[in-house]
Amino acid sequence: METDTHHSKADADAAVSLRGITKIYESGVAALGPFDLDVRRGEFVSLLGPSGCGKSTALRIIAGLMAQTSGEVCVVAQASVNPVRQSIGFVFQEPTLMPWASVRDNVGLPLQLARMSRDEANAKINQVLSQVDLSEFAEVYPRELSGGMKMRVSLARALVTDPEILLMDEPFAALDEITRFRLNNDLLDLWRKLRKTVIFVTHSVFESVYLSERVVVMTQRPGRIGEEFQINAPLTRSEDFRTSAEYAAQCRNVSVALARASGERPGR
Amino acid sequence: MSGGHDTKPNGASARGRLERRLQLVLPVAVLVAGIAIWYLIVRTNELPPYILPGPGAVFATLIEDWPILWQSLAVTLTTTLQGFLAAAIGGVALALLFSRSRWLEYSLFPYAVVLQVTPVIAIAPLLLIYLPQQLAVVACAWIVAFFPVLSNTMLGLNSVDRNLAGLFKLYRASGFQTLRYLRLPAALPYILGGLRIAGGLSLIGAVVAEIAAGAAGAGSGLAYRIAESGYRLNIPRMFAALLLLSIAGIVIYALLALASHLMLRRWHESALGKD
Numbered sequence: 168m169e170t171d172t173h174h175s176k177a178d179a180d181a182a183v184s185l186r187g188i189t190k191i192y193e194s195g196v197a198a199l200g201p202f203d204l205d206v207r208r209g210e211f212v213s214l215l216g217p218s219g220c221g222k223s224t225a226l227r228i229i230a231g232l233m234a235q236t237s238g239e240v241c242v243v244a245q246a247s248v249n250p251v252r253q254s255i256g257f258v259f260q261e262p263t264l265m266p267w268a269s270v271r272d273n274v275g276l277p278l279q280l281a282r283m284s285r286d287e288a289n290a291k292i293n294q295v296l297s298q299v300d301l302s303e304f305a306e307v308y309p310r311e312l313s314g315g316m317k318m319r320v321s322l323a324r325a326l327v328t329d330p331e332i333l334l335m336d337e338p339f340a341a342l343d344e345i346t347r348f349r350l351n352n353d354l355l356d357l358w359r360k361l362r363k364t365v366i367f368v369t370h371s372v373f374e375s376v377y378l379s380e381r382v383v384v385m386t387q388r389p390g391r392i393g394e395e396f397q398i399n400a401p402l403t404r405s406e407d408f409r410t411s412a413e414y415a416a417q418c419r420n421v422s423v424a425l426a427r428a429s430g431e432r433p434g435r
Numbered sequence: 436m437s438g439g440h441d442t443k444p445n446g447a448s449a450r451g452r453l454e455r456r457l458q459l460v461l462p463v464a465v466l467v468a469g470i471a472i473w474y475l476i477v478r479t480n481e482l483p484p485y486i487l488p489g490p491g492a493v494f495a496t497l498i499e500d501w502p503i504l505w506q507s508l509a510v511t512l513t514t515t516l517q518g519f520l521a522a523a524i525g526g527v528a529l530a531l532l533f534s535r536s537r538w539l540e541y542s543l544f545p546y547a548v549v550l551q552v553t554p555v556i557a558i559a560p561l562l563l564i565y566l567p568q569q570l571a572v573v574a575c576a577w578i579v580a581f582f583p584v585l586s587n588t589m590l591g592l593n594s595v596d597r598n599l600a601g602l603f604k605l606y607r608a609s610g611f612q613t614l615r616y617l618r619l620p621a622a623l624p625y626i627l628g629g630l631r632i633a634g635g636l637s638l639i640g641a642v643v644a645e646i647a648a649g650a651a652g653a654g655s656g657l658a659y660r661i662a663e664s665g666y667r668l669n670i671p672r673m674f675a676a677l678l679l680l681s682i683a684g685i686v687i688y689a690l691l692a693l694a695s696h697l698m699l700r701r702w703h704e705s706a707l708g709k710d
């Protein structure tokens with residue numbers, strides 16, 4: 168549990184801070200906590216943990232989609248800077264697109280809900296669509312897209328409001344490896360360019376090490392912080408990093424921690 | 436997509452075309468066979484028209500009595516349409532009200548079920564006593580038809596993807612926005628399914644009410660014609676009227692199915708091709 172995080176001093180720099188969060192579902196399942204997490208502004212953090220340990224629960228609580236049972240959630244974002252007043256973008260495990268709406272309308276949904284004018288919205292939509300490489304598919308319906316393309320639409324929708332904080336719940340889990348690697352790199356590119364705060368949930372050790380600056384390993388349900396790892400890697404990661412000894416070593420460390428975290432409370 | 440496999444796509448589309456053709460040809464073949472058997476039965480047993488008229492006689496009556504039958508058809512269709520519109524608007528509106536207020540749902544939904552399970556033929560005479568005749572007949576059509584619209588719309592409004600709903604919450608959508616952009620579109624396939632059932636049912640409701648009204652000595656719809664022809668032993672006309680009713684039912688269903696297909700074809704699984 169002990170972590171010597173060198174950023175805890177800078178509270179003004181915090182984007183998300185969770186204090187003693189617990190969640191007990193109506194069914195009586197204790198899903199989470201007590202759970203503490205501090206995420207710096209602009210940081211890329213991965214939440215890694217065994218299935219059912221409460222990762223999605225934590226993310227939904229941060230996003231305000233669900234209330235915690237106890238504890239304090241503090242999400243700091245400069246809402247006033249943002250014209251749409253939306254500080255959080257959320258990418259679900261499934262693409263979660265509206266099948267009755269075109270790609271353009273799906274991506275533009277947050278703007279439409281904020282009652283932005285059509286022209287202004289279209290400009291923004293076109294911009295994010297080109298960011299995720301889907302410009303030609305603006306008028307297409309979701310069913311005509313592949314799984315990876317749908318995920319990119321979902322990512323574009325999360326980016327269209329230019330949120331400060333991006334919450335991603337195993338966004339690439341259902342994709343094949345090649346597509347996942349590509350989207351990993353796309354995401355890193357975007358993160359470098361836009362400097363969002365990203366909280367990325369995954370149960371892939373490799374993905375978490377490849378993407379993030381910090382990996383937080385969670386324990387079995389009810390999920391708590393197990394261990395944390397600062398990832399030492401070049402800011403501009405590429406496929407080279409994937410094959411480096413450095414990468415392999417860090418993956419091994421995280422792997423071991425994950426196994427420890429999973430084994431701590433065997434059974435259910 | 437094209438190129439490469441020259442024969443396979445062609446073969447597949449040829450099979451598709453064959454299937455579509457079969458879909459048309461087979462029911463027609465059954466119809467023709469049915470008429471032929473009917474004809475043969477009448478012919479070999481030398482049945483008189485007041486017991487069982489042959490297809491020829493029915494067809495001749497249809498043409499001969501067309502002015503009367505057409506007038507009656509128009510009356511019945513008007514009633515059906517009014518009942519259907521009332522059911523569509525009433526069913527959807529009620530479902531929307533229920534979705535806004537649990538209290539209202541708990542208080543009223545059981546009575547919607549009661550209305551649904553009570554045979555309309557038993558209610559019709561009462562309605563005819565308390566309401567003006569046309570209103571009573573439309574009310575019967577409504578009673579029979581509104582329930583599928585109501586229950587389907589309720590189901591549809593509640594079958595919104597949980598994560599999509601979360602997304603709307605995240606972006607602070609108002610109640611109206613969530614209804615307009617999420618719940619109604621998500622419910623649309625269900626609503627259209629309900630309407631497709633309601634179309635046929637409102638015809639049945641109208642016919643039942645007309646028969647009840649006809650017994651009370653008034654009315655001029657197709658059902659009334661059937662009852663009247665029955666009393667007068669004008670069996671060919673009875674058959675002709677029955678034929679018109681069936682055709683009306685089929686046309687109503689086909690129109691609603693077409694409308695539903697056109698509204699859903701861009702996105703819903705039910706309206707997509709097989710590949």
Ligand SMILES: Nc1ncnc2c1ncn2[C@@H]1O[C@H](COP(=O)(O)OP(=O)(O)OP(=O)(O)O)[C@@H](O)[C@H]1O
Pocket residue numbers: 192193194196197198216217218219220221222223224225370388
């Ligand atoms: N709506 C709910 N009602 C009751 N229990 C729930 C609900 N959602 C999740 N749970 C329970 O809470 C626990 C944590 O669920 P959660 O979805 O947060 O896990 P997770 O870490 O995201 O798992 P995965 O990696 O499989 O997605 C699980 O044991 C699950 O059974």
Ligand SMILES: [Mg+2]
Pocket residue numbers: 222223224336337
């Ligand atoms: Mg999850």
